[in-house]
Amino acid sequence: MNAIVLMLLGIVAMFLGYAFYSKFIAEKIFKLDPNFRTPAHEFEDGVDFVPTNKFVLWGHHFTSVAGAAPIIGPAIAVIWGWVPAFLWVIFGTIFFAGVHDAGAIWASNRRQGKSIGALTGDVVGTRARTLFMIVIFLVLLMVNAVFATAISGLLINFPSAVVPVWGAIFVALIIGQLIFRKFMGLGAISILGVIALYALIFVGPEVPISLPETVMGVSDNAQWILILFGYAAIASLLPVWVLLQPRDYINGLQLFIGLILVYAAVLISGPEIVAPAINMDTPEGTPSMLPLLFVTIACGAISGFHGLVASGTTSKQIDKETDIRFVGYFGAVGEGSLSLATIIAATAGFATLADWQAVYHSFGQGGVAAFVTGGANILSAGIGLNTDISQTILTVMAVLFAGTTMDTGLRLQRYIFQEWSQIYDIKWMGKALPATLLAVGSCLLLAFGAGGADGSGGLLIWPLFGTTNQLLAGLTLLVITVMLVQRGRPMLYTLAPLMFLLIMTIFALIVQLQSFYLKADWFLFTLDLVILIAAIWIALEAGSTLRRLIKTGSTEQTQE
Template identity: 35%
Template sequence: MNSLFLISSAIIIFAIAYVTYGAWLSKQWGVDPSRETPAHTMNDGVDYVPASAPVLLGHHFASIAGAGPIVGPIVAAIFGWIPVMLWIIIGGIFFGGVQDYGSLFASIRHDGKSIGQIIEVNIGKTGKRLFAIFAWLTLLLVVAAFVNIVANTFVSVPQAATASTLFILLAVFFGFAVYRRGVPLAIGSIIGVALLFACIWAGMKFPLVLSKNTWIILLLGYIFVASVTPVWILLQPRDYLNSYLLYAMIAGAVLGLLMYRPEIQLAAFSGFNVGGKYMFPMLFVTVACGAISGFHSLVGSGTSSKQIDKESDAKLIGYGGMLVECVLAVIALITAAYIGGDKLKELLSNGGPINVFSDGVGTFMTRIGIPLEVGKPFTALAISAFALTSLDTATRLARFIFQEFFEDKTKEKQSILVTNRYLSTAITVGLGGLLAVVGWQKVWPLFGSANQLLAALALLALGAWLANVGRNYKMIILPMIFMFIVTLTALVQLIIANIKTNNFILVLFGVLLFVLALVLIKQSYKVLSGSERKGMKA
């Protein structure tokens, strides 16, 4: 099998799906481009700020496309390239795309509130509180993990540290120029992208060398600031500019593949049981962001929904953003599949999946005139930039969820934990930092299942809302049921495995997640079955 067929067929299939299935979803859900969005009705200059579609797509895509769609397919390739490829395509179109688009749109219709608030309105307050606790704890794991990942990257690739620091300063300059000085977006983008690549050049020439602990402290300080500052001055412009890195990386990889056209060396199918790991459910948990990810629903309903200029932009941001990420996942699969064998094992042992991806994309780029010694570091720089993006987005989302948990609409005066974003951010960053320093690895094995359980819960919330407003929700049912089966099965396997090793902390986490899912399923069943629908307005 030639890799050219894989990448070209995937791009064609995703393009057709966007035009057809994406348009059908818009019609079924009643997307109205003339209806005012929360970015306009609730504009506060901090979190609720309207953004043009290209800028918001850059922010959203940069936030969801961290290391997940790269690591997941490469790790899952142990089962063979065919099952991974099929799940990326089917999952992206009918599972992940639906969840991302639906979560974003549902949040728009709920004043930009999170999935937890949507659950409260459509299922009940208890469900919202349970979901908020689970989502916040999961985001703490994300903060802890990505602080470590970014710090390790900056230590091993100090060029990325310099470039990333300069990116932040460039973003502030870009945001001020576009939003406060009226510089046209097109002109600002041209200058910004040129300076972006100048930052990369500066990073390669002047690497910033610091210890890991120093970077952890600096990163925790950065994400605190990034979480409380207005989105227009840092979050929007930085993610928008960084998205060009990923676009350039994807374009370079695709063009390189068109010229290189390597044959697939990896086995098409390795078996249902590989090294004690069963394809079901591990394939669907491991690929994660490459097909569907609960973290995406938190991004869509946490930050992106507050910046949507028109409801019609939601299709591009939610559904389109997911399908582009699926293309990235296919490229990641090819970087593992075209070598296979001993070289794949060597690259994995000397740097993990990121090393496999960087080496593969760098090799492909040699066919379009970019030397490997330039293409490979550039790819690693792009990945580190997006890991940092996911980190500060996760922090802001955790702050939103923390504040929403303590919000009581029956009281005129809210708790300081709700009204003071600095305090709620400090608590989130402090606990996330503590996990980053001591023992976050102990609960990390549960993150894959927790992330996909978030996806199932997001689909559940979306289905309940659509049922309450009288819209078609049949496209939600099968993905929701399947993801619950996948995650609950994976949790049972993890619980049993950790009982055998006497790791009762992981056992407790697994049981809590399992019970949480069952409670929310029970509460939502009455809504979806029609016995307790609220007959709300869309």
Template identity: 40%
Template structure:
């Protein structure tokens, strides 16, 4: 099928389903009410609880859930063929991912903005709440430790992106000051902010910045330390100081990047240079695990991702000012991520065929380009390989607009790195919330403050990052677990959403129940297969942690089933926000 036709049909489908299915679950299933008091209003503190315009919070929410996820997942899963990748992204985002994100958001908004791990005790029981905390802590621990390395790798691959990524921080802080302290127009100033940032994007190829080794610590380790220190300060600052304005700038980056990709697809298609060179289906690629169930684990962001429930119930629920805004933020953001993942699939299925340079310097085109890059699972699985497949493929298409490739590479590299940075400090802030809630329940009040909890979040991630040496690559030891952990979290979040909807009567619970069953089966299936693989590799560390994850997941599923079939339902009226404690 022609790449242009794929893009048009997919985008039309997302728009239709937002209007049809999205509006249906918003009005009929979750019964949104613009009159309901939200946590951002009731608990407003100017730091974490801040009523925010839906356009601004959409920018924060989208950039937080996206990161590099909708890029790296499709860029590796396409090894099984572009058709299964596209089908999973399209259907998964509409009936699973968007329901998951929106459900976690609205339930949190009706429970004082608490995290999903905390309000699990209300809809299942306190035992499950503690087990949920363990899964959430593990996921965020890995995310914080690995994303410092992710950004360091992007900086090493594309040194032209460094200046623009870092200059965005003072630009965003100035934007926040002018908007929230001086009352200036956020839209007008954010446009000036993105234009100023893009000055540095286009200067990037002329001022590439490469980090040298410092005191025997290689560049990746140095960047990881710098980024974790940054994450600490970014995560304790009021959301209006850096998080919201920076993410609003990043939302403009998204619009620009997607516009360039769409125009690139149009230009390349009309010139006859854009052909899909990836196979439609490839059920047994070299060295790859089976498509079932691993397709649904490999593509998370873009279809459904457990991390999204943490963003929905961690930061976004504390900022959405009206329930009426929640559908646009929660459901709409997920469909936008599906659209981005669709463009990624086109870039790595067709764009890469327009020109691919091998490590030996040979330039290949067409099917030869794709098969060389995706010659085996091992060849395509590395982080650098996944990112370069998208960046190079996207740059090839955008180059058809007459923009020199050196600038298109800089634009896409800054886009990817900026989103990864958002994920890093959002994950740190969420880990702070999670730890504070846990320590509050354990009566350890001295650890509930934002500085203490954030220091614990960052320091534990730092220990993991440097567990294997000065390169900051320690989290890679646990990275093989991440896909299953993340999707297990998605399944568990859907179980909570299902139980919540059951209290509303009728068959509303099916909206969450069917996706919950599907994701529970797929993730447990993948986790069990991983357990056997780790056994054959004699990897006791991964075997042990994976076994614990399986036990926790099975336990929560059983507890959820018991609760579902019991008559002991939670009260129909949702908790209203009364205090910030």
């Protein structure tokens, strides 16, 4: 099959989903009100609560939720064949992710910008909130620790990406001042920012930068991890308009242009998909596609991390409630487009089936490397870019996605500590600096405590990320569903994806539990069991709340 057909089917389907389904959800289910006073205006502080242009905010949301996961997940999952991965990404984006992301922003927007964890206490109960926030903390811990490892590996393997990756931060600082102080229009700022970023990409291969292999016994991988967390700590303390917003916005534009280049190259070169549609000859040790497909591809179909960003930072920057449709649902479409490009790169970017099988020789292979290699081959064949530049563009895309996720993830982890300080009346922990130090400290403890001097300890609990993340998405949909029932609105459009996710996630947790038991991996076995119990407990609590609300009936609430 030609990759052009797959690309057009996917893009058209997601466009129709945004044009029609998101409009229905926004107007008939969430009933977005342009006159509702959003938390960004009600609690405006110039640091976290800042009314923001919807295009700038879309850039923040899109790049924060994307990370490396919509590349890693699909590029691994095609081992089962491109058809299952493609169908889950397309239908997941339209009916799951878009509703989930927009719904999480709406729910938080209607409750003073509270995070989804804090919201659980309001709409379900304190026991559910406690369990939910533990799950949230684990997800953030995994994301921050592992993405730091992923970024450091890419910077070591592709030293040509160092200049454009770090140069993007300085470009963002300038862009932030220009936007906030309104020195010029957003269009002109956008053009200048994109030109600067792409200029850095072409400079990168000419000035490759590598850290020393060891400094005082610290490996280059560990050095990058320490640098990344130092940067993320500073970024999480700065007002959002200084670095977070402009970095995410300009990265969003640059990354979207990167996607356009990939898709244009596909149109020009028309590569054939060499991977099987459904792989009936998977390598030995490959787990069953059902249910593992639905937790291997999280970001790009639906991801609980999105709910953390949506209710943690995005909801605090919504200018008008009607912006939620564009920022939330279209942000999910942007990520779905990245996953679609990844599927194409990882299945049509190889010359032959044998070349593809050489990469996918065991489960877990592929990932970012398959995306960069396959995508670079397509760019070279389609638009004539040399291999070094093509690889640099795609590596920078992956690193910038992961980096913006780390920025937001550490800020969200700081919010978790601050919310715990309010819940348990620990006043010192409510301040930004101590909360940030606790967030960084917990990540470094996992990275170096479990991983030793190399700093890759986050990989220890990474096998549980997919299931924990999808569990979080299901629980976020639970909160949204309860809020809809409280207002007497139809719950089918959130309840259906919620039930599917909970079933698949609990199924996957049980499958993994058996696997950890057989391997005698008692740490992951215990952690899996704790997460499984938490999932069932929260589901029962929310189910009880839903039954009570349905039985007693609810009336529309116009203001909270």
